[in-house]
Amino acid sequence: MANDKQPKLSIQDLAVAYQSKGRRTVALEGVNLAVKDGEFVSVVGPSGCGKSTLLKVVAGLLQPAAGAAYIDGEPVNGVPDQVGMVFQNDALLPWKTVAQNVRLPLAIKGLPDKAQEQEADRLLKMVGLDGFAGFYPKQLSGGMRKRVALARTFAYDPDIYLMDEPFGPLDAQTRVKIGEEFLQMWDAVGKSVLFITHDIEEAIALSDRVIVMSARPGRIKAEFDVRLARPRPFYDIRFDPLFKELQKEIWAQMSDEHAGGVS
Amino acid sequence: MAAKSKNGAARASSFRERRYSNTSVWTGRIVVFVLLVGLWELLSGRAFNSFWLSKPSLIAGRIGEMLGDGDLWFHMSATLQEAIGGLAIGMIGGTLLGIALAFSGIFEKWIYPYMMALYSLPRVSLAPLFIVWFGIGQSSKIMMVVAMVIFVAFYNAFEGIRNIDKDLMDMMDTYKAKWTHKLRWVVLPSITVWILTSVRLNIGMALIGSVIAELVGSNRGLGYYISYSSNMLDTTGIFTGLVLIMVIAVVLEQLVLLLERWLLKYR
Numbered sequence: 057m058a059n060d061k062q063p064k065l066s067i068q069d070l071a072v073a074y075q076s077k078g079r080r081t082v083a084l085e086g087v088n089l090a091v092k093d094g095e096f097v098s099v100v101g102p103s104g105c106g107k108s109t110l111l112k113v114v115a116g117l118l119q120p121a122a123g124a125a126y127i128d129g130e131p132v133n134g135v136p137d138q139v140g141m142v143f144q145n146d147a148l149l150p151w152k153t154v155a156q157n158v159r160l161p162l163a164i165k166g167l168p169d170k171a172q173e174q175e176a177d178r179l180l181k182m183v184g185l186d187g188f189a190g191f192y193p194k195q196l197s198g199g200m201r202k203r204v205a206l207a208r209t210f211a212y213d214p215d216i217y218l219m220d221e222p223f224g225p226l227d228a229q230t231r232v233k234i235g236e237e238f239l240q241m242w243d244a245v246g247k248s249v250l251f252i253t254h255d256i257e258e259a260i261a262l263s264d265r266v267i268v269m270s271a272r273p274g275r276i277k278a279e280f281d282v283r284l285a286r287p288r289p290f291y292d293i294r295f296d297p298l299f300k301e302l303q304k305e306i307w308a309q310m311s312d313e314h315a316g317g318v319s
Numbered sequence: 320m321a322a323k324s325k326n327g328a329a330r331a332s333s334f335r336e337r338r339y340s341n342t343s344v345w346t347g348r349i350v351v352f353v354l355l356v357g358l359w360e361l362l363s364g365r366a367f368n369s370f371w372l373s374k375p376s377l378i379a380g381r382i383g384e385m386l387g388d389g390d391l392w393f394h395m396s397a398t399l400q401e402a403i404g405g406l407a408i409g410m411i412g413g414t415l416l417g418i419a420l421a422f423s424g425i426f427e428k429w430i431y432p433y434m435m436a437l438y439s440l441p442r443v444s445l446a447p448l449f450i451v452w453f454g455i456g457q458s459s460k461i462m463m464v465v466a467m468v469i470f471v472a473f474y475n476a477f478e479g480i481r482n483i484d485k486d487l488m489d490m491m492d493t494y495k496a497k498w499t500h501k502l503r504w505v506v507l508p509s510i511t512v513w514i515l516t517s518v519r520l521n522i523g524m525a526l527i528g529s530v531i532a533e534l535v536g537s538n539r540g541l542g543y544y545i546s547y548s549s550n551m552l553d554t555t556g557i558f559t560g561l562v563l564i565m566v567i568a569v570v571l572e573q574l575v576l577l578l579e580r581w582l583l584k585y586r
Binding site (some may be wrong): 143161 | 486
């Protein structure tokens with residue numbers, strides 16, 4: 057890209073408020089954030105700090121009260137072309153087969169059937185699900201469903217991956233496995249990622265940068281650069297002294313938050 | 320259904336999880352049928368006068384007679400046409416209305432209470448009015464059936480749409496899906512369960528509608544046959560009409576069950 061100076065995604069003075077039962081709740085306030093092209097940024101924070109709200113604004117699903125998100129310098133208004141979202145609960149269509157689910161973004165784009173089929177085959181192989189094309193999501197395990205959801209987002213091939221605690225509902229083992237696989241796939245495509253999680257280790261292992269948010273109203277509290285070489289071993293990296301150091305610092309920030317919340 | 324997937328087959332004794340073999344289910348059903356019909360046959364003419372309650376053998380004989388002289392199909396086809404025609408019109412109309420209203424924003428708030436007010440009306444009492452409006456032919460019966468079924472169809476489609484998984488709609492939005500995509504891939508499949516439920520509930524309603532309208536005024540159909548028989552003090556005729564209505568209901572219900580199994584095979 058010629059304009060390396062301009063961030064892929066930039067969020068400026070963002071505030072979001074919810075109106076529920078006549079009461080106004082400020083979910084996010086004064087959030088400033090920039091994600092460079094090809095950068096992997098994680099946002100960690102306690103539940104209810106508005107992490108997911110942040111993603112919804114970038115995805116154009118939610119209108120901010122103040123400030124805005126900009127993609128390639130253009131303010132987000134409606135769903136932008138460049139983003140692809142991975143939902144916490146997969147959001148697979150239960151009445152469609154695995155292959156049909158993966159083909160969905162291609163079908164919406166209006167690709168010819170043949171091309172859709174080939175691309176779905178390729179992606180299912182990539183996520184290790186060849187042979188499951190004709191299965192329905194109900195017949196798959198949580199980890200396999202997650203792979204389908206990832207394959208679907210890769211099929212859409214967005215410039216920015218928005219991931220809302222995608223590995224949250226998985227058990228610890230599957231989580232590490234999928235995390236590792238996703239990291240490899242991401243290394244291959246090298247697109248920007250904004251990754252929401254409450255798992256500090258996951259955030260460090262995946263990201264170039266970790267953002268810590270405070271709860272209610274959500275603000276950015278601290279930012280950490282992760283200077284660990286890539287490609288990284290998703291699991292073994294945890295034993296790196298730099299990793300431990302970061303983990304400690306981020307944890308200190310988060311627990312500080314909890315103490316602050318009580319007083 | 321969530322519990323089903325979690326526990327699998329390991330805890331088959333929990334609520335609604337018990338599996339019975341097909342043979343034991345059907346043997347039981349046949350025994351109950353034979354017992355009830357046998358008691359009726361035995362007691363009729365002994366414990367009470369068969370003039371009041373007729374007799375299974377007399378009813379079977381009447382059905383045979385009607386088969387022979389073509390009366391059976393003459394009346395049954397009329398009732399079937401009205402019930403199925405009205406059911407189709409009412410289901411399509413009610414479902415479309417439900418979908419439209421659920422996506423109509425503030426308009427929904429204006430209209431919904433009046434729909435519910437109309438629903439609480441005893442629509443059976445509209446039968447004489449429909450005969451005045453649409454004549455004594457089949458169109459008044461079909462309108463009656465429509466009035467009987469449209470509300471359940473409307474309500475189920477409406478509730479079905481309110482129960483659509485919001486993440487699925489958001490997901491479609493992030494892929495920049497047009498509304499036709501959303502309708503075909505999310506909305507219609509989501510409410511299929513609800514539509515099928517309303518079809519099943521409405522089979523009975525449709526038959527009530529058509530038969531009531533025939534009772535009020537007609538020259539054909541099972542309702543007409545029942546009212547004619549009652550004028551002749553012919554209880555066997557009345558019961559024959561009732562049995563035939565029941566047969567239609569059971570057959571239609573089974574057809575819908577087959578359709579359901581096919582449409583919901585992904586579950």
